[in-house]
Amino acid sequence: MDLTLFTRRSDYEWEVRPQGAMRVPAVIYASEALMRDMDNKVYEQAVNVAKLPGIVKASYAMPDAHWGYGFPIGGVAAFDPDAGGVVSAGGVGFDISCGVRCLHTGLVRADVMAAQKTLADALYSRVPAGIGSTGLIHLNLDEMQAMLTGGARWAVERGWGVPEDLQRIEEQGQMKGAKPTQVSEKAKHRQRDEMGTLGSGNHYLEVQEVTAVFDECNARVFGLKKGDVVVMIHCGSRGLGHQIGTEFLKRMAVSAGQHAIRLPDRELACAPINSDVGQEYLGAMRAAINCALANRQIITNLVRQVFADVLPQAKLPLLYDVSHNTCKIEEHRTDGQLKKLYVHRKGATRAFGPGHLDIPEALREAGQPVLIGGSMGTGSYVMAGTRGSESLAFSSACHGAGRAMSRHEASRHWKGRQVVDELAARGILIRSPSMRGVAEEAPSAYKDVSAVVDAADLAGLARKVARLEPLVCIKG
């Protein structure tokens, strides 16, 4: 990216001052090296978001920002409903409430390695992954409504988890304000057989080892120490969320003129929060959040069943569950005033600082766990929200590594089998229905997650707590 477009405010903060139709600045948090590697489209998209009605303070991009559609992936923007603020389907993304869940196991590396192959095969056979796979749970219309209202709480009530799980999920496992009646029949149909499925692409289920601890104090609060084994689940709201995103993108694009919104680009399609379309989207989007939370809960239950069979000494309580494609109402202080804002995070993780009342009590002193997914071969991170993050980017941090190479280029560089063999030689077992999918997700097709996490840490968005490396990876 052309760095002359920015004013450097500090080592990790780059600003585009308002110009033209921009209502607020655009700010990217990243190291100089990450900035140089970033696509110019991130600049364009962050600047375009700064032009939307009712945007508050700035249009932000996280260190893993890359070219999205409308909003950059890694984008954060808050809107004030009293100032004509908007909600944007593209600002949330198609995979509504895609996120990451981390489970403790109480095991150490040696326990898993003694049964590594059996565990990998059992997880692969029990957790539906990849295109065309269906879950074991098929929802009729009544159950669909209950799921869309109840989220993970619904799943726990059906026996797919324990009440303690809910404390460790954003919104206590149930997004309020969901309106299943705003979810189309098509969206419900698309979800009917997809509960408890992982999906494909960059979604995965991994068994990981804690290989480094950077902050002993917070790690202790989170219950992590070097050598521990955890399970990480990355997936979202499946077909239901995709269909809601698709339908509202069109409705918002078509209705923008009626709301006198001049879109810099049609892909920024949005509607006033205080409009029928805006309210209907929020109701449907919150139902999709519940769908994602229920989905990760059902997968959690499947994972627990597998461990009960293969490594029965394991106990798998939740560390935490975060969503990184959402729009949520949050109170933030701007210009000395506490305001209710609609915070869009697309490929960005909420990162509340220590003491925030929405963090479970047992974790509150450390800050909210921020779970960062990496690639199959490199690793993932657990971070903790900081007090300073609120003034930086409405308490937000990065969400992953971000691609360094297109899927096509990756599949020309590597063969799936070769990737599987190379990772096996390093002690990492991959299971996937698609070798082409594995090739497209090759570790080297991703940016260095460590550089992203370091930048987030040094920018003050969140603090590094622990690094995790995979032992088993189930890829959709």
Add this chain to the structure above:
Amino acid sequence: MQPHMEDPEKSTARWEHFPHEADVGIRGFGATEAEAFEQAALAMTAVVTDVRRVEAREAIAIECEAPDRELLLAEWLNSLIYEMSTRRMLFSRFSVQLHGARLHAQAWGERVDSARHQPAVEIKGATYTALRVAPVHGEWVAQTVVDV
């Protein structure tokens, strides 16, 4: 990805992928808008699998509409994504007719077979990023980015 010609002797119909950082750009070329729409659909199947591996065993009908041709392209692709998702099918042959704001089409394909198709990725939706339907150098181009 290299352009794929259907029948180089008779037609300019072909498709290609264009790069997008996280997702995939799909582009169809044709002598008519309808043909460019068909080729864009083929390009979309090619994001998931090798189109030559998908047999045209079963036909489904698709109808949709949108206020303009670009939104109609997105709507066409999203209608296909919906059918792919709910029927668990892949499609390899398309016949599109455009009548003003409306599209009528048939798509031929088969159920997903993981072992044979090795589907790389599920398509979540067609975005409006780089969305374009236009005549270029005497042929029609229909393109957008699909979110995977």
